[in-house]
Amino acid sequence: MKKTSFLAFLLAAGVATSAVAQQAPEKTKVKVKRKNKTEAPAATAETAPAQAAPAATADFARTYAESITQADLRQHLTVLASDAYEGRETGEKGQKMAAEYIANRFKELGLQGPVQGSDNPYLQHFTMVRSTWADGATLKVGGQTYKWLTDFYAAGSTGFAQETTIQPVFAGYGIEQDGYSDYAALGDVKGKDLLVLIGEPQNSKGTALLGKDGQGSKWGQDYRAKLQMATQKGARSVFFVDFNPNSNFEKMAARMTPYISRPSIAFKDAAPGQTRATAFFVSPAVGYKMLGATAPAVTKYTTSVNTAGKPVAGPFKPAKISVKAAKKTEDFTTENVLGYLEGTDKKDEIMVLSAHFDHIGIINGEVHNGADDDGSGTVTVLEMAEAFTKAKAEGRGPRRSVLFLTVTGEEKGLLGSEYYTDHPIFPLEKTMVDLNTDMVGRTDKDHEGKGDYVYVIGSDKLSSQLHQVLLDQNQKYSQMDLDFRFNDPEDPNRFYYRSDHYNFAKHRIPVAFFFNGVHDDYHGPGDEVDKIEFPQMEKRARLVFYTAWDLANRDQRIIVDSNKK
Numbered sequence: 001m002k003k004t005s006f007l008a009f010l011l012a013a014g015v016a017t018s019a020v021a022q023q024a025p026e027k028t029k030v031k032v033k034r035k036n037k038t039e040a041p042a043a044t045a046e047t048a049p050a051q052a053a054p055a056a057t058a059d060f061a062r063t064y065a066e067s068i069t070q071a072d073l074r075q076h077l078t079v080l081a082s083d084a085y086e087g088r089e090t091g092e093k094g095q096k097m098a099a100e101y102i103a104n105r106f107k108e109l110g111l112q113g114p115v116q117g118s119d120n121p122y123l124q125h126f127t128m129v130r131s132t133w134a135d136g137a138t139l140k141v142g143g144q145t146y147k148w149l150t151d152f153y154a155a156g157s158t159g160f161a162q163e164t165t166i167q168p169v170f171a172g173y174g175i176e177q178d179g180y181s182d183y184a185a186l187g188d189v190k191g192k193d194l195l196v197l198i199g200e201p202q203n204s205k206g207t208a209l210l211g212k213d214g215q216g217s218k219w220g221q222d223y224r225a226k227l228q229m230a231t232q233k234g235a236r237s238v239f240f241v242d243f244n245p246n247s248n249f250e251k252m253a254a255r256m257t258p259y260i261s262r263p264s265i266a267f268k269d270a271a272p273g274q275t276r277a278t279a280f281f282v283s284p285a286v287g288y289k290m291l292g293a294t295a296p297a298v299t300k301y302t303t304s305v306n307t308a309g310k311p312v313a314g315p316f317k318p319a320k321i322s323v324k325a326a327k328k329t330e331d332f333t334t335e336n337v338l339g340y341l342e343g344t345d346k347k348d349e350i351m352v353l354s355a356h357f358d359h360i361g362i363i364n365g366e367v368h369n370g371a372d373d374d375g376s377g378t379v380t381v382l383e384m385a386e387a388f389t390k391a392k393a394e395g396r397g398p399r400r401s402v403l404f405l406t407v408t409g410e411e412k413g414l415l416g417s418e419y420y421t422d423h424p425i426f427p428l429e430k431t432m433v434d435l436n437t438d439m440v441g442r443t444d445k446d447h448e449g450k451g452d453y454v455y456v457i458g459s460d461k462l463s464s465q466l467h468q469v470l471l472d473q474n475q476k477y478s479q480m481d482l483d484f485r486f487n488d489p490e491d492p493n494r495f496y497y498r499s500d501h502y503n504f505a506k507h508r509i510p511v512a513f514f515f516n517g518v519h520d521d522y523h524g525p526g527d528e529v530d531k532i533e534f535p536q537m538e539k540r541a542r543l544v545f546y547t548a549w550d551l552a553n554r555d556q557r558i559i560v561d562s563n564k565k
Contacts, residue, residue: 001373001438001515001522002411002498061549062477064391065542068383070534073541076105076379077441080357081371081529088370089361090265090409090416091128091332098357098378099123099337102406105382106339109389111404114340114425124336126419127268128409129329131157133261137325138163139282141289148325149257150250151286156278157266159325160237168195168239168290168318172311174226175200175219180210182311183233190234195290195318196226198242201305209309212490221492227279237278241287243298249283258364265412267419268331280323291316336407336416338425341388343401343552350426351552352403352434353544354417354500355381356410366525371532373522376441377514378406380541387545388552398552400432407500410438417500421507428507432557433466435548436501436513440540441532444517453481454540455515457496460487463510465558466551470512473546478539486515508560514544 079085079101086094103122107113113121137148137159146152169189172182174196183189200220201209210217218225223240230238242249266275288294293316304312337357343349355377359370369375385404391397403426409415421428440454447453460467474482486495496502501511516536521527551558 001518002414060391060396061546064387064396064549065477065545067387067390068380068538068541068545070538072383072386073376073379073537074529074532074534076382077371077375077532078529080378081369081375083367083369085369087361087363087368088357088359090358090412091130091334092361094361095334095358095408099335099408102337102357102378102382103339106337106385106404109339109385110393111339111341111385111389114338114403122337122339124338124420124423124425125333126335126423127331127333128265128415129157129268130263130265130332131327131329132263133159134326134328138323139280139286139325140322141286142319144289146282146286149253149260151253152280152282153253153256153260154278154280154325155260155264157264157275157327158278159327160278160323161326163322163324165320165322166193166237167320168193170195170291170314170316170318171230172305172314173197173200173219174230174238175210175311176229177210177219180310183229184311185313188234189230191236192234193237193239194230194235195239195241195287196230197302198223198240199244201302201309203306203309209306211492212488215490216492217490218492218494222494223279225494227276231276235277237280239280239282239287239290241282241284241290243284243287243295243302247284253283262363265409265415267415278325280325290318290321292319334408334416336405336420338406339385339404340425341385341392341398341402341404344397344399346399346557347401348430349400349557350403350431351398351400351548352405352431352504353381353384353548354405354407354434354436354504355438356408356416356500357406358408358411358416360411360523363525368523368525369528371527371529372439372441372516372519373527374410374438375529376439376516376532376537377437380437380440380537380544381406383541384545384548388548398549400552401426402548402552403431410500414498414500414503417503421503428504428509431504431509433463433551434501434504434509434511435544435551436499436504436511437541437544438499438513439516439518440514440544441534441537442516442519442521443533443536444519446517447481447483451481452478452536452539453483454543455483455486455495455517457484457486457513457515458501458505459510459512460484460562461496461511462505462508462560462562463558464561466510466512469550469554469558470547473550474543477546478543480539480543510558510560512547514540516540 139146171194357378407416
């Protein structure tokens with residue numbers, strides 16, 4: 001899953017988770033194939049001499065869900081999350097190995113490879129640009145030269161190839177939402193370079209002014225929200241500065257050095273305006289120089305904003321600066337992996353079951369295997385593919401077609417799913433739903449010592465029917481605690497926007513994202529197979545399957561009855 005916080009994002013990215021069962025024909029006796037001898041036999045209906053009793057309906061959803069087992073999940077995950085796969089970083093050797101493993105598994109199961117014109121019909125290739133910061137970056141303010149990775153650093157896919165003189169525009173906290181806009185008084189900032197404060201305004205109680213229930217808002221917890229807004233406004237770059245006295249920029253810069261040096265990636269064919277503005281991060285000393293201000297003056301300004309509860313015009317006159325931060329680039333290819341199962345009478349309608357199979361690779365010599373993120377989701381998709389193909393082989397295939405979609409580049413910004421939805425193999429208007437599984441193998445701190453649970457995000461955003469299907473399936477089969485807290489529009493974690501389902505939601509395709517929450521090993525080298533809780537994972541995987549079974553076999557396609565994206 002893509003990272004969220006300013007520090008965490010940089011660490012991860014080198015700089016972002018009832019149904020209508022098919023009916024068996026009426027017979028005097030219904031037999032259901034059992035997985036093992038200890039499983040209870042299916043109910044039967046005998047024909048009485050005088051009067052025929054109705055035949056019992058076999059529960060095929062349960063029959064095929066039970067083919068999803070801990071043993072199979074472990075078997076696949078032990079391979080994909082092994083050191084041999086080198087953390088599956090997008091475009092690297094391990095990611096290619098994972099793509100081949102998944103494609104071969106889809107082929108073994110008898111799924112179709114739907115990608116025409118590819119050297120492998122299970123692989124959807126596309127070209128990316130890998131970029132790294134070149135040596136010799138400099139920042140000059142007032143005749144003084146500052147050092148790269150000591151006084152400033154940057155994140156993004158672009159920079160300044162030649163030394164460039166710029167005139168920064170002070171944009172306060174860089175926030176714009178209903179009732180609060182730092183941009184309102186700035187006019188057009190297209191092509192300009194902004195100077196923005198890290199953090200957010202506070203109210204008289206010392207809590208975030210724009211947060212909910214005393215919690216920080218997205219503006220204070222995730223610099224990318226500010227960068228995205230600046231990009232939407234057409235800014236060329238944003239210089240972020242943190243004047244919090246408790247921050248230690250020098251220590252942060254030293255810690256970030258190996259991560260900032262890692263490559264970032266972007267689409268080769270990205271249209272102008274699709275690339276985000278470059279984000280620079282400068283030390284407080286550099287920030288004061290750029291603003292032409294002192295610490296007391298900055299404190300006076302932030303206090304005035306807090307007191308007013310709204311943006312206040314800054315008294316600062318930023319100095320002109322010269323910056324050079326070039327990037328070295330190279331093209332490479334990566335790929336999504338697709339397996340297709342054709343439906344029966346409603347085969348033109350497509351259900352997508354997705355997960356991302358990439359992770360963050362090797363950092364400081366340590367392999368980050370990503371067993372939970374998102375090896376767990378990937379092998380869940382493999383197991384659901386086996387369950388659906390088994391059903392079809394036994395004459396009970398889904399009415400709708402199913403696309404099993406494992407994508408690359410999620411950790412770099414949801415890139416693989418963005419590529420698929422921009423270049424769909426099947427028309428998006430025929431795509432009825434995406435069920436996305438991203439981290440389902442662990443337990444977060446909020447649920448330690450409690451019963452079975454899973455976070456479900458987005459199921460209520462576009463289709464009330466999808467949400468109800470999920471509730472019904474859980475009540476009928478799983479009886480798990482469904483935690484919907486991250487559906488809150490004010491969720492500062494912004495999980496709804498941070499996994500691959502979102503690229504379907506942008507196109508008004510209903511989505512549900514299954515997630516176990518973050519834990520201490522999230523995006524760390526300790527996210528290993530031996531820490532996966534396979535009984536919990538099996539139950540979550542089966543819940544996704546039960547939901548998918550209903551959606552694939554119901555009479556009517558679920559409706560879209562919300563404008564939420």
